[in-house]
Amino acid sequence: MLEVKNLTKTLPNGRRLLDGISFKVKKGEFVGILGSSGAGKTLTLRCLNGLLKPDSGSVIIRDEHDRPLDICKINKRELRRVRQKIGVIFQGYHLVKRLSALENVMIGKLGQINTFRSLFYGFTDTEAEQALKALDKVKMSELAGSMTGNLSGGEMQRVAIARAIFQSPTLLLADEPISNLDPSNAKTIMKMIKPLSEHMPVIGVFHQPEMTAKYCSRVIAIKEGKIIYDGDPKLSNKRLEEIYGEELELIEQQEHLLAAIAK
Ligand SMILES: Nc1ncnc2c1ncn2[C@@H]1O[C@H](COP(=O)(O)OP(=O)(O)OP(=O)(O)O)[C@@H](O)[C@H]1O
Ligand SMILES: [Mg+2]
Numbered sequence: 001m002l003e004v005k006n007l008t009k010t011l012p013n014g015r016r017l018l019d020g021i022s023f024k025v026k027k028g029e030f031v032g033i034l035g036s037s038g039a040g041k042t043l044t045l046r047c048l049n050g051l052l053k054p055d056s057g058s059v060i061i062r063d064e065h066d067r068p069l070d071i072c073k074i075n076k077r078e079l080r081r082v083r084q085k086i087g088v089i090f091q092g093y094h095l096v097k098r099l100s101a102l103e104n105v106m107i108g109k110l111g112q113i114n115t116f117r118s119l120f121y122g123f124t125d126t127e128a129e130q131a132l133k134a135l136d137k138v139k140m141s142e143l144a145g146s147m148t149g150n151l152s153g154g155e156m157q158r159v160a161i162a163r164a165i166f167q168s169p170t171l172l173l174a175d176e177p178i179s180n181l182d183p184s185n186a187k188t189i190m191k192m193i194k195p196l197s198e199h200m201p202v203i204g205v206f207h208q209p210e211m212t213a214k215y216c217s218r219v220i221a222i223k224e225g226k227i228i229y230d231g232d233p234k235l236s237n238k239r240l241e242e243i244y245g246e247e248l249e250l251i252e253q254q255e256h257l258l259a260a261i262a263k
Contacts, residue, residue, distance in 0.1 A: 087164030
Protein backbone atom coordinates (compact mmCIF):
# COMPACT_ATOMS: atom_id res chain seq x y z
CA MET A 1 0.00 0.00 0.00
CA LEU A 2 1.27 3.44 -0.95
CA GLU A 3 -0.25 6.64 0.34
CA VAL A 4 0.66 9.98 -1.18
CA LYS A 5 -0.55 13.02 0.72
CA ASN A 6 -0.65 16.59 -0.46
CA LEU A 7 2.70 16.85 -2.28
CA THR A 8 3.69 20.39 -3.18
CA LYS A 9 6.74 21.75 -4.93
CA THR A 10 7.18 25.42 -5.80
CA LEU A 11 10.01 27.09 -7.71
CA PRO A 12 11.71 30.15 -6.16
CA ASN A 13 9.87 32.28 -8.75
CA GLY A 14 6.57 31.11 -7.30
CA ARG A 15 5.63 28.63 -10.04
CA ARG A 16 3.83 25.62 -8.56
CA LEU A 17 5.18 22.42 -10.08
CA LEU A 18 3.22 20.11 -7.78
CA ASP A 19 0.09 21.39 -6.14
CA GLY A 20 -1.50 19.10 -3.57
CA ILE A 21 -0.98 15.70 -5.21
CA SER A 22 -2.76 12.99 -3.14
CA PHE A 23 -3.70 9.40 -3.91
CA LYS A 24 -3.54 5.88 -2.48
CA VAL A 25 -2.53 2.76 -4.40
CA LYS A 26 -3.08 -0.78 -3.18
CA LYS A 27 -1.50 -4.06 -4.17
CA GLY A 28 -3.48 -5.35 -7.15
CA GLU A 29 -3.70 -1.94 -8.82
CA PHE A 30 -1.90 -0.90 -11.98
CA VAL A 31 -2.24 2.87 -12.08
CA GLY A 32 -1.47 4.81 -15.24
CA ILE A 33 -0.54 8.46 -14.84
CA LEU A 34 -1.45 10.60 -17.83
CA GLY A 35 -0.94 14.28 -18.53
CA SER A 36 0.55 16.59 -21.12
CA SER A 37 4.24 17.38 -21.26
CA GLY A 38 5.42 19.36 -18.22
CA ALA A 39 2.31 18.47 -16.17
CA GLY A 40 4.36 17.09 -13.27
CA LYS A 41 4.21 13.32 -13.88
CA THR A 42 7.94 12.61 -13.60
CA LEU A 43 8.28 14.97 -10.61
CA THR A 44 5.52 13.02 -8.87
CA LEU A 45 7.27 9.69 -9.54
CA ARG A 46 10.56 11.15 -8.30
CA CYS A 47 8.89 12.07 -5.02
CA LEU A 48 7.59 8.49 -4.70
CA ASN A 49 11.07 6.98 -4.65
CA GLY A 50 12.68 9.79 -2.69
CA LEU A 51 14.74 11.23 -5.56
CA LEU A 52 12.98 14.55 -5.05
CA LYS A 53 12.00 16.09 -1.73
CA PRO A 54 8.72 17.96 -1.99
CA ASP A 55 8.31 21.26 -0.09
CA SER A 56 5.52 19.63 1.88
CA GLY A 57 3.45 16.46 1.90
CA SER A 58 4.25 12.83 2.53
CA VAL A 59 4.74 9.50 0.76
CA ILE A 60 3.91 6.65 3.11
CA ILE A 61 4.99 3.12 2.30
CA ARG A 62 5.28 0.01 4.47
CA ASP A 63 8.74 -1.36 5.29
CA GLU A 64 9.58 -5.08 5.47
CA HIS A 65 8.11 -5.24 9.01
CA ASP A 66 4.90 -3.64 7.74
CA ARG A 67 5.65 -0.39 9.60
CA PRO A 68 4.59 2.83 7.88
CA LEU A 69 7.49 5.01 6.69
CA ASP A 70 7.36 8.49 5.23
CA ILE A 71 9.83 8.60 2.35
CA CYS A 72 9.87 12.41 2.53
CA LYS A 73 11.01 12.42 6.15
CA ILE A 74 13.47 9.52 6.58
CA ASN A 75 17.25 10.03 6.64
CA LYS A 76 19.56 9.17 3.74
CA ARG A 77 20.58 5.79 5.13
CA GLU A 78 17.01 4.66 5.65
CA LEU A 79 16.10 6.01 2.23
CA ARG A 80 18.82 3.92 0.59
CA ARG A 81 17.44 0.84 2.31
CA VAL A 82 13.85 1.61 1.30
CA ARG A 83 14.83 2.36 -2.31
CA GLN A 84 16.24 -1.14 -2.68
CA LYS A 85 12.66 -2.34 -2.46
CA ILE A 86 11.32 0.10 -5.05
CA GLY A 87 11.65 -1.19 -8.60
CA VAL A 88 12.08 1.52 -11.22
CA ILE A 89 11.79 1.16 -14.99
CA PHE A 90 12.77 4.17 -17.06
CA GLN A 91 12.17 5.10 -20.64
CA GLY A 92 15.90 5.22 -21.41
CA TYR A 93 16.47 1.73 -19.92
CA HIS A 94 19.37 2.83 -17.65
CA LEU A 95 21.24 -0.35 -18.49
CA VAL A 96 25.00 -0.82 -18.78
CA LYS A 97 25.46 -1.54 -22.48
CA ARG A 98 28.85 -3.31 -22.22
CA LEU A 99 27.51 -5.88 -19.71
CA SER A 100 25.42 -8.94 -20.54
CA ALA A 101 21.65 -8.98 -20.05
CA LEU A 102 22.12 -11.29 -17.04
CA GLU A 103 24.68 -8.98 -15.43
CA ASN A 104 22.35 -6.02 -15.89
CA VAL A 105 19.60 -7.91 -14.09
CA MET A 106 21.95 -8.78 -11.22
CA ILE A 107 23.05 -5.17 -10.82
CA GLY A 108 19.52 -4.49 -9.59
CA LYS A 109 20.44 -6.19 -6.33
CA LEU A 110 23.90 -4.70 -5.81
CA GLY A 111 22.60 -2.39 -3.12
CA GLN A 112 21.15 -5.33 -1.21
CA ILE A 113 24.24 -7.50 -0.83
CA ASN A 114 27.12 -6.50 1.43
CA THR A 115 29.77 -4.12 0.13
CA PHE A 116 32.59 -6.68 0.20
CA ARG A 117 30.66 -9.14 -1.94
CA SER A 118 29.36 -6.46 -4.27
CA LEU A 119 32.90 -5.13 -4.86
CA PHE A 120 33.66 -8.41 -6.57
CA TYR A 121 30.24 -8.90 -8.10
CA GLY A 122 30.07 -11.77 -5.64
CA PHE A 123 26.68 -13.18 -6.42
CA THR A 124 25.78 -16.66 -5.25
CA ASP A 125 24.62 -19.41 -7.62
CA THR A 126 21.12 -19.08 -6.19
CA GLU A 127 21.10 -15.38 -7.04
CA ALA A 128 22.30 -16.09 -10.57
CA GLU A 129 19.55 -18.68 -10.90
CA GLN A 130 16.93 -16.18 -9.69
CA ALA A 131 18.23 -13.58 -12.14
CA LEU A 132 17.86 -16.11 -14.96
CA LYS A 133 14.32 -16.87 -13.80
CA ALA A 134 13.53 -13.15 -13.95
CA LEU A 135 14.84 -13.05 -17.51
CA ASP A 136 12.76 -16.10 -18.31
CA LYS A 137 9.62 -14.31 -17.08
CA VAL A 138 10.16 -11.65 -19.74
CA LYS A 139 11.11 -14.29 -22.34
CA MET A 140 14.73 -13.20 -22.45
CA SER A 141 16.57 -16.17 -20.93
CA GLU A 142 17.95 -17.22 -24.31
CA LEU A 143 19.62 -13.84 -24.66
CA ALA A 144 20.96 -13.80 -21.07
CA GLY A 145 24.56 -13.87 -22.24
CA SER A 146 24.18 -11.30 -25.01
CA MET A 147 25.85 -7.95 -24.66
CA THR A 148 23.10 -5.53 -23.73
CA GLY A 149 24.29 -2.90 -26.21
CA ASN A 150 23.43 -5.29 -29.06
CA LEU A 151 19.82 -5.82 -27.96
CA SER A 152 16.84 -4.09 -29.55
CA GLY A 153 14.88 -1.40 -27.69
CA GLY A 154 12.09 -3.82 -26.79
CA GLU A 155 14.56 -6.43 -25.57
CA MET A 156 16.41 -3.86 -23.46
CA GLN A 157 13.14 -2.78 -21.88
CA ARG A 158 12.43 -6.43 -21.03
CA VAL A 159 15.85 -6.66 -19.35
CA ALA A 160 14.94 -3.54 -17.34
CA ILE A 161 11.71 -5.25 -16.22
CA ALA A 162 13.63 -8.43 -15.32
CA ARG A 163 15.99 -6.30 -13.23
CA ALA A 164 13.04 -4.82 -11.36
CA ILE A 165 11.51 -8.30 -10.84
CA PHE A 166 14.84 -9.66 -9.53
CA GLN A 167 14.93 -6.90 -6.90
CA SER A 168 11.66 -8.38 -5.52
CA PRO A 169 10.32 -4.89 -4.91
CA THR A 170 7.29 -3.92 -2.83
CA LEU A 171 6.46 -1.05 -5.18
CA LEU A 172 7.07 -0.68 -8.91
CA LEU A 173 7.41 2.66 -10.69
CA ALA A 174 7.75 3.08 -14.44
CA ASP A 175 8.34 6.37 -16.26
CA GLU A 176 7.26 6.10 -19.90
CA PRO A 177 8.30 2.44 -20.19
CA ILE A 178 6.80 2.10 -23.68
CA SER A 179 7.47 5.52 -25.17
CA ASN A 180 10.10 4.55 -27.67
CA LEU A 181 8.71 1.16 -28.62
CA ASP A 182 6.63 0.22 -31.64
CA PRO A 183 2.97 -0.67 -30.92
CA SER A 184 3.58 -4.42 -30.87
CA ASN A 185 6.52 -4.21 -28.45
CA ALA A 186 4.61 -1.67 -26.36
CA LYS A 187 1.77 -4.20 -25.96
CA THR A 188 4.21 -6.95 -25.00
CA ILE A 189 5.73 -4.73 -22.30
CA MET A 190 2.28 -3.72 -20.95
CA LYS A 191 1.30 -7.41 -20.79
CA MET A 192 4.47 -8.11 -18.81
CA ILE A 193 4.05 -5.21 -16.38
CA LYS A 194 0.34 -5.76 -15.65
CA PRO A 195 0.59 -9.09 -13.76
CA LEU A 196 3.33 -7.67 -11.51
CA SER A 197 0.60 -5.58 -9.88
CA GLU A 198 -0.75 -8.78 -8.30
CA HIS A 199 2.22 -8.62 -5.93
CA MET A 200 2.74 -4.88 -5.44
CA PRO A 201 1.26 -1.51 -6.37
CA VAL A 202 2.42 -0.57 -9.89
CA ILE A 203 2.43 3.03 -11.07
CA GLY A 204 3.43 4.01 -14.58
CA VAL A 205 3.57 7.24 -16.53
CA PHE A 206 2.23 6.94 -20.06
CA HIS A 207 1.46 9.09 -23.07
CA GLN A 208 -0.87 6.53 -24.65
CA PRO A 209 -4.44 6.75 -23.28
CA GLU A 210 -5.48 3.75 -25.41
CA MET A 211 -2.83 1.62 -23.67
CA THR A 212 -3.78 2.72 -20.15
CA ALA A 213 -7.45 2.09 -21.01
CA LYS A 214 -6.60 -1.46 -22.02
CA TYR A 215 -4.05 -2.50 -19.40
CA CYS A 216 -4.35 -0.26 -16.33
CA SER A 217 -6.91 -0.75 -13.57
CA ARG A 218 -7.08 2.98 -12.89
CA VAL A 219 -5.93 6.25 -14.41
CA ILE A 220 -4.77 9.42 -12.67
CA ALA A 221 -4.48 12.55 -14.80
CA ILE A 222 -2.24 15.44 -13.80
CA LYS A 223 -2.48 18.95 -15.20
CA GLU A 224 -0.29 21.84 -14.07
CA GLY A 225 0.77 19.95 -10.97
CA LYS A 226 -2.77 19.03 -9.88
CA ILE A 227 -4.74 15.80 -10.12
CA ILE A 228 -7.71 16.56 -12.34
CA TYR A 229 -8.98 12.99 -12.71
CA ASP A 230 -8.67 9.74 -10.75
CA GLY A 231 -10.79 6.76 -11.73
CA ASP A 232 -11.88 4.42 -14.52
CA PRO A 233 -9.07 3.94 -17.07
CA LYS A 234 -11.47 4.33 -20.00
CA LEU A 235 -11.68 8.05 -20.69
CA SER A 236 -14.27 9.91 -22.73
CA ASN A 237 -13.16 12.26 -25.49
CA LYS A 238 -14.31 15.17 -23.36
CA ARG A 239 -12.07 13.99 -20.51
CA LEU A 240 -9.13 13.54 -22.88
CA GLU A 241 -9.62 17.09 -24.12
CA GLU A 242 -9.54 18.35 -20.53
CA ILE A 243 -6.33 16.46 -19.88
CA TYR A 244 -4.46 17.28 -23.05
CA GLY A 245 -6.10 20.41 -24.42
CA GLU A 246 -4.52 21.38 -27.70
CA GLU A 247 -2.00 18.56 -27.48
CA LEU A 248 -4.76 16.03 -28.11
CA GLU A 249 -4.84 16.50 -31.85
CA LEU A 250 -1.13 15.76 -32.01
CA ILE A 251 -1.57 12.58 -29.96
CA GLU A 252 -4.41 11.42 -32.23
CA GLN A 253 -2.26 12.02 -35.28
CA GLN A 254 0.58 10.02 -33.73
CA GLU A 255 -1.77 7.17 -32.84
CA HIS A 256 -3.12 6.98 -36.38
CA LEU A 257 0.40 6.96 -37.70
CA LEU A 258 1.49 4.21 -35.30
CA ALA A 259 -1.60 2.13 -36.08
CA ALA A 260 -0.86 2.48 -39.81
CA ILE A 261 2.75 1.37 -39.28
CA ALA A 262 1.65 -1.60 -37.15
CA LYS A 263 -0.65 -2.96 -39.87
N1 LIG B 1 14.72 20.94 -11.28
C1 LIG B 1 13.79 21.68 -11.87
N2 LIG B 1 13.85 23.03 -11.83
C2 LIG B 1 12.91 23.77 -12.42
N3 LIG B 1 11.83 23.27 -13.07
C3 LIG B 1 11.72 21.95 -13.13
C4 LIG B 1 12.68 21.08 -12.54
N4 LIG B 1 12.31 19.81 -12.78
C5 LIG B 1 11.16 19.88 -13.49
N5 LIG B 1 10.81 21.16 -13.70
C6 LIG B 1 9.61 21.61 -14.42
O1 LIG B 1 8.49 21.03 -13.79
C7 LIG B 1 7.48 20.75 -14.75
C8 LIG B 1 7.02 19.31 -14.60
O2 LIG B 1 8.09 18.45 -15.00
P1 LIG B 1 7.94 16.88 -15.20
O3 LIG B 1 9.28 16.36 -15.54
O4 LIG B 1 7.27 16.30 -14.03
O5 LIG B 1 6.98 16.84 -16.46
P2 LIG B 1 6.24 15.56 -17.09
O6 LIG B 1 4.80 15.65 -16.77
O7 LIG B 1 6.96 14.34 -16.70
O8 LIG B 1 6.43 15.86 -18.65
P3 LIG B 1 6.88 14.91 -19.88
O9 LIG B 1 5.64 14.21 -20.33
O10 LIG B 1 7.38 15.88 -20.91
O11 LIG B 1 7.95 13.98 -19.37
C9 LIG B 1 8.09 21.07 -16.11
O12 LIG B 1 7.61 22.29 -16.56
C10 LIG B 1 9.58 21.12 -15.84
O13 LIG B 1 10.20 22.02 -16.70
MG1 LIG C 1 8.26 13.01 -17.65
